Amino acid sequence: MKIMRKILLALLLGVFTLSLAAQGIKFEENHDLYAALAKAKAENKLVFIDAYAEWCGPCKVMARDIFPQKEVGDFFNTRFINLKLDMEKGDNVALAKKYEVRAYPTYLFLDSDGKLVHKGLGSMPAAQFVEVAKVAADTENNYAALSKKIKSGDRSYATIKKFLDQNPYDTGNGALVDSYF
Numbered sequence: 001m002k003i004m005r006k007i008l009l010a011l012l013l014g015v016f017t018l019s020l021a022a023q024g025i026k027f028e029e030n031h032d033l034y035a036a037l038a039k040a041k042a043e044n045k046l047v048f049i050d051a052y053a054e055w056c057g058p059c060k061v062m063a064r065d066i067f068p069q070k071e072v073g074d075f076f077n078t079r080f081i082n083l084k085l086d087m088e089k090g091d092n093v094a095l096a097k098k099y100e101v102r103a104y105p106t107y108l109f110l111d112s113d114g115k116l117v118h119k120g121l122g123s124m125p126a127a128q129f130v131e132v133a134k135v136a137a138d139t140e141n142n143y144a145a146l147s148k149k150i151k152s153g154d155r156s157y158a159t160i161k162k163f164l165d166q167n168p169y170d171t172g173n174g175a176l177v178d179s180y181f
Helices: 002-021 033-043 057-066 070-079 092-098 126-137 143-151 157-166 173-180
Strands: 046-052 080-086 106-110 116-121
Touching: 033 046, 033 080, 046 057, 046 126, 057 126, 070 080, 070 126, 080 092, 106 126, 116 126, 116 143, 143 157
Parallel strands: 046 080
Antiparallel strands: 046 106, 106 116
């Protein structure tokens, strides 16, 4: 009888743990960017990539504490095709170079053609992480939109401030600030 209770308790705990895990971000199982891009095109969504490294502590914090949260999953699963890629392994090394991944974790948001739409960086609370994703989905204020405005000659304080706030580590920021003045 005692053994039966332990088995039942273990099963219930397992089911409870699985149900909690099922609430967060659902990542594609195949880890294939091109399959994710095709799925994004078919579903009219962006691709979200958690660009991580196996050794990265903040990456593990995000995976353990933030990605499993229901609110995070609710937002990401309805708007993005979600993919986790270890950027230091295999073909992902070339992707890291292409998308200028220089620190971990980096969050890449791509359109269905593989064009960078937005980028986020670092470990952060769930609410802030969802805000990064909201900006990524905002076709007027994400990285791609602001870059396009700037390349078209918009040097307004509002546009440049938004761009710098979203991309504090962008390698072109110095030139952008110089052009403003």
